[in-house]
Amino acid sequence: MVASVSSILLQQFSGYLSTGGSNRYYIKDLTWQVKQGEHWVLLGGNGAGKSALGATLIGEAKQQSGQRHSAFNNPQLVSSDLQKQLLSANRKSDKQQKVTDILFSEPEINNDLCQQLITSLNFDALLNRNFTDLSTGETRKLLLIKALSANSDLVVLDEPFDGLDAESARQLNRLLKQLSTHTCFVFVLNRVDEIPAFVDHFAYVSKGLLQHSLAKPCAAKRADLFKLLHLEHTPITIPDSPEPTFISNANAPLVKLTDAHVRYGEQTIFENLNWTIKQHQHWQLTGKNGSGKTCLLNLITGDNPQCYNNEIEVFGFKRGTGESIWDIKQHIGYISNTLHLQYRVSISALNTVISGFFDSIGLYQQANELQMRLAKQWLALIGLSDKANCAFTQLSYGDQRLLLIVRAMVKHPALVILDEPCLGLDEANRQRVLLLIEKVCAAKTSTVIYVNHHAADAIKGVEHTLKMEDFKPTYYEQHTAHSESII
Numbered sequence: 424m425v426a427s428v429s430s431i432l433l434q435q436f437s438g439y440l441s442t443g444g445s446n447r448y449y450i451k452d453l454t455w456q457v458k459q460g461e462h463w464v465l466l467g468g469n470g471a472g473k474s475a476l477g478a479t480l481i482g483e484a485k486q487q488s489g490q491r492h493s494a495f496n497n498p499q500l501v502s503s504d505l506q507k508q509l510l511s512a513n514r515k516s517d518k519q520q521k522v523t524d525i526l527f528s529e530p531e532i533n534n535d536l537c538q539q540l541i542t543s544l545n546f547d548a549l550l551n552r553n554f555t556d557l558s559t560g561e562t563r564k565l566l567l568i569k570a571l572s573a574n575s576d577l578v579v580l581d582e583p584f585d586g587l588d589a590e591s592a593r594q595l596n597r598l599l600k601q602l603s604t605h606t607c608f609v610f611v612l613n614r615v616d617e618i619p620a621f622v623d624h625f626a627y628v629s630k631g632l633l634q635h636s637l638a639k640p641c642a643a644k645r646a647d648l649f650k651l652l653h654l655e656h657t658p659i660t661i662p663d664s665p666e667p668t669f670i671s672n673a674n675a676p677l678v679k680l681t682d683a684h685v686r687y688g689e690q691t692i693f694e695n696l697n698w699t700i701k702q703h704q705h706w707q708l709t710g711k712n713g714s715g716k717t718c719l720l721n722l723i724t725g726d727n728p729q730c731y732n733n734e735i736e737v738f739g740f741k742r743g744t745g746e747s748i749w750d751i752k753q754h755i756g757y758i759s760n761t762l763h764l765q766y767r768v769s770i771s772a773l774n775t776v777i778s779g780f781f782d783s784i785g786l787y788q789q790a791n792e793l794q795m796r797l798a799k800q801w802l803a804l805i806g807l808s809d810k811a812n813c814a815f816t817q818l819s820y821g822d823q824r825l826l827l828i829v830r831a832m833v834k835h836p837a838l839v840i841l842d843e844p845c846l847g848l849d850e851a852n853r854q855r856v857l858l859l860i861e862k863v864c865a866a867k868t869s870t871v872i873y874v875n876h877h878a879a880d881a882i883k884g885v886e887h888t889l890k891m892e893d894f895k896p897t898y899y900e901q902h903t904a905h906s907e908s909i910i
Contacts, residue, residue: 429460429495429576430456430458430493430494431457431480431492431493431495432492433453433454433455433456434489435452435453435454435489435490435520435862436454437449437453437486437489438484438485438486438488440475441485443569448475450472450479450484450631450633451631451632453479453489455633457577457609460607461624462603462607462609462610462621462623463608463609463622463624463626464610464625465610465628466628466649466650466651467849468905469821469822469824469847469848469849469852470818470819470821471628471629471819472628472631473611474504474581474695475631477579477611478500478504478579480498480820481579482498490878495575495576496574497576499570499573499578499579500569500570500581501563501567501578501583501765502577502866503585504581505568506563506764507764509554510764510899513554513555514596519553519554522550522553522557523550523551525554525565526565532573533572536570536571537568537572540572540609540627541568544591544595546564549561553567558586558713558717559701559843559846560712560713560763561713562586563585564712565586567583567595571598571602571606572861574845575606576606576607577606577607577608578607578609579843580604580609582613583595583614584614586760586843586846588876589877589878591712592876599619600621600778608622613847613848613849613850613853614853614877615649615652615850623639624637624639625637625645626663627652635648643735645894650909652849652850652851659804659862660862661832661862662801662833664868665780665793665835674701674737674807675739676699676701677702677738677838677870678698679699680696680699680733681734682695682697682733683735684729684733684735685715685719685722685729686729691896692713692714692789693714693718693719693894693895694894696719700872701870702870703867704870704887705873705884705885705887706718706872706873706887706889707872707881707885707887707888708888708889709889710890710892711892714891716842716874716891717759717761717842719891720757720759720840720872720874723735723755723838723840724757724840725737725751726744730742737751738751738837740749748835753782754836754838755836755838755839755840756831756838756840756869757831757842758824758831758840758842758844759842760842761863762827763824766815766823766827768785768816768817769814769816769817769887770812771811771812771814771815772807772826773798773812775830776802776824776826776833777828777833779830779831779833779834790851797833798812802829804859805825805828805852805859806855809886810822820847821847824846824847825848825852825856828844828859829859832859832863837870838872839870839871839872841871841872841874843876844860845875845877853880855879857882864885871884871885884896
């Protein structure tokens with residue numbers, strides 16, 4: 424059987440995907456057809472195989488048996504794995520790639536459409552940046568612009584809204600709707616509220632198989648499908664704290680920044696920022712993509728070298744007065760997209776959690792009995808006890824995220840920094856993590872700084888907000904004009 428014109432057919436397809444070298448995800452007996460004019464969404468839990476099926480569809484999997492026939496022109500994929508590959512290539516290269524080098528590297532690009540996408544997503548000012556200087560959301564915009572302007576009949580978008588601020592997400596939705604008249608889209612999504620209105624085919628993925636698929640379902644059938652994404656959670660009780668490592672005057676601030684700023688050359692990201700964080704005073708940090716949220720957090724952790732050009736006090740130390748990295752890091756638990764991309768060591772899931780006690784990427788010292796017991800309790804809390812011995816790099820993106828979240832919390836540090844922790848999590852695990860953060864806030868052993876772009880993910884107990892737009896440069900001009908049509 425051969426695929427009809429403008430379609431892709433996988434028939435009893437078996438093969439595997441390789442990511443990160445030797446790590447493999449196997450596909451077995453997959454039968455699936457996507458036709459021009461159809462728009463699909465793949466739903467399912469973390470580790471179900473959604474991303475693998477999306478990548479297999481466009482030909483990323485090495486075929487071992489079965490058939491794959493495609494009549495689509497130049498299929499494209501946007502995914503976190505693609506982002507990792509680009510970052511890895513830049514790290515290995517002697518010369519950093521500019522954004523323009525990546526964006527215009529393909530010969531098959533619609534230049535007019537590309538420029539319209541750049542304008543619509545407010546990306547003009549970033550074209551001459553180094554790729555590695557982009558924020559998570561800005562990187563996602565770059566990959567989207569490149570894929571959508573590649574004259575492709577089929578685009579697979581794996582969590583395209585992850586890392587985007589609310590306005591960018593709305594704008595992307597508008598762009599996708601316009602492009603859907605002549606481009607076939609397949610979405611891999613964890614949040615049902617992000618499913619574009621024009622999607623007409625729904626599929627539930629489990630154990631690497633299309634378990635249920637619906638074509639143009641009514642509201643009731645969609646609701647029945649969505650129920651598969653929700654799990655009942657038992658009440659959460661967070662594990663005990665080890666011996667506290669930080670004891671200070673309860674009235675003394677954990678962190679104090681005075682007239683803080685970050686500048687790169689002639690560009691000022693933010694300035695005149697004054698922020699005092701007191702113990703057990705939980706904060707939400709808000710701002711658009713590129714507003715400097717991660718830069719600000721890196722000033723606190725010491726991962727931004729400009730921390731020594733600023734007046735910063737952290738845990739009683741004034742930056743640049745002889746404190747060691749460990750003096751600061753031992754009191755911080757951190758999860759961010761950057762950390763996730765950097766955490767590429769093939770240690771076990773259990774050891775990943777244990778590494779949080781030592782703030783290391785990987786595990787290089789022996790855990791004591793208490794640390795081992797607490798790490799196992801946290802692992803059970805996120806439902807990954809059965810994967811304790813699995814290599815971190817061989818787990819799904821969502822399972823990796825869960826591990827890094829509890830890694831940040833395991834030692835009950837004085838300060839827990841959660842920079843978009845729910846990226847890549849399925850609905851059930853997202854609700855689990857939100858409840859977990861709420862419990863950490865209520866426990867009064869850690870102070871929480873929380874970054875997210877979704878109003879629905881607000882945390883009870885996080886009652887203070889810092890808005891990055893309050894500290895933008897006075898000369899900053901926000902681009903608000905968007906193209907009404909890109910077709």
